[in-house]
Amino acid sequence: MQNKGFAGIIGVAREDITPPIGIFCRNWGAAKHDAATGIHRPLSLTALTLRESPESLPLVLIDADLGWFANVEYGQRFIQRICAGLSLPAERVIFALTHTHSAPPLVDSEPHWGGGELLPLYAKRVFEASLQAVSRALASAEPAFLQWHTGRCSLASNRDLTHGDRITVGYNPRSAADNTLLAGRVSRANGSCMATLANYACHPTTLAWENSLISPDFIGAMRETIESHTGGAPALFLQGASGELAPRHQYVGDTAVADGHGRQLGYAVLATLEDMDLPSHVLKFTQVVESGASLAVWKPERHILPSVLEAVIRRVELPIKDWPSAAELECQYHACGDRVMAERLRRKLFIRKALGDDGTFPLELTGWRLGDAVLLGTMAEAYSNIQKHLRDQYPGNPVLWLNLINGSIGYLPPAPLYRENIYSAWQTPFDSGSLELLTEASGRLAEELLQAS
Helix, strand or coil, rough: CCEEEEEEEEEEEECCCCCCCCCCCCCCCCCCCCCCCECCCCCCCEEEEEEEECCCCCCCEEEECCCCCCCHHHHHHHHHHHHHHHHCHHHHHEECCCCCCCCCEEEECCCCHHHHHHHEEEEEEEHHHHHHHHHHHCCCCEEEEEEEEEEEECEEEEEEEEEEEEEEEEECCCCCCCCCCEEEEEEEEECCEEEEEEEEEECCCEECCCHHHHHHHCCHHHHHHHCCCCCCCCCCECCCCCCEEEEEECCCHHHHHHHHHHHHHHHHHHHHHHHHCCEEEEEEEEEECCCCEEEEEEEEECCCCCEEEEEEEECCCECCCCCCCCCHHHHHHHHHCHHHHHHHHHHHHHHHHCCCCCCEEEEEEEEEEEECCEEEECCCCCCCCHHHHHHHHHCCCCCEEECCEECCCCCCCCCCHHHHCCCCHHHHCCCCHHHHHHHHHHHHHHHHHHCCC
């Protein structure tokens, strides 16, 4: 896929979104703290804009060092405000969460949260940073090429570990993990690097309940590693289908472990980039030279990349479990005296409120065509089955899958796991077969996008 990509008008810009010390930042039921006590690394928000020509509407990809929207309705309102602020239809905007578990959640504060009073102002800052980054990216945009290459990284491992009569969330050495790394390089017309992208599936759960520092987890050191070798060109991290994938060594308070993970991924991205052909070139067979052997000579030749951009949203009706009503869950939540169980109930309550009383939920599936490449994603946390299936289905095209875009809602595990006592199956509001339905719909959408003229 060395010669696959997009040629057009591309821009990139970054804003700092590091929250203040003291903000509510408890993302683990086992955590003893509510508020952040310091900063490991700054959080950033990076915008990439793509246009076919200076006059065309852009596609806007925002990569933010954030974990999740702790309330589905809150997330939907937030994304709608961004689209309105950019004067763009929803299908042309992707707000992608890196899924760090060491950043404040985007949600309305609860009265008992220490540092919760800082959340509204922080959400306002993230919103304003999004508009500012996009504005600067559009203003600085120039003719450029976006090309892709597939590499490998062994950071991610399977995290569904059978322990007794249940499956726990932790390193499972007996199951292989999807180690696919799809690296993107944005190059200016003169060949210099404008930005890099890493589409990789791995939960940023290195740092857990023992950590009280604001952190992008391994993504911070990944960016630092890549950018130090690309002249400071911003590096974007696009979270893949990581439902069952995480580092082997995780749930620690030691930030050095997260930095080591980031360097591991960063060097894997750099190795993949080094293996790429020159920007907008492809190796072509030119001649045979007779020497001690008959030598086949290949040389780089200019290659014209397509300038086609497409963006659509499809809604996939997924079956919902027979959960208690929102009123029942609210009563259970307020009556619960256990900190861990209360956190589980709170998350379930907000999901139930957003789902309504219907038997299905219209999950938004966003699809982009970027020249030869296809990008697909939803707000759910799909297992890696979906990205492996799509890449097998379209081996001649770069296929990106993104979890946690334009919101967050719940897991999508394979149907057989619904028969097991496993977190991803009992946490999700979606019933058995939902991942399979989404996979089928995604395949159809990819076909539609690739056939578009």
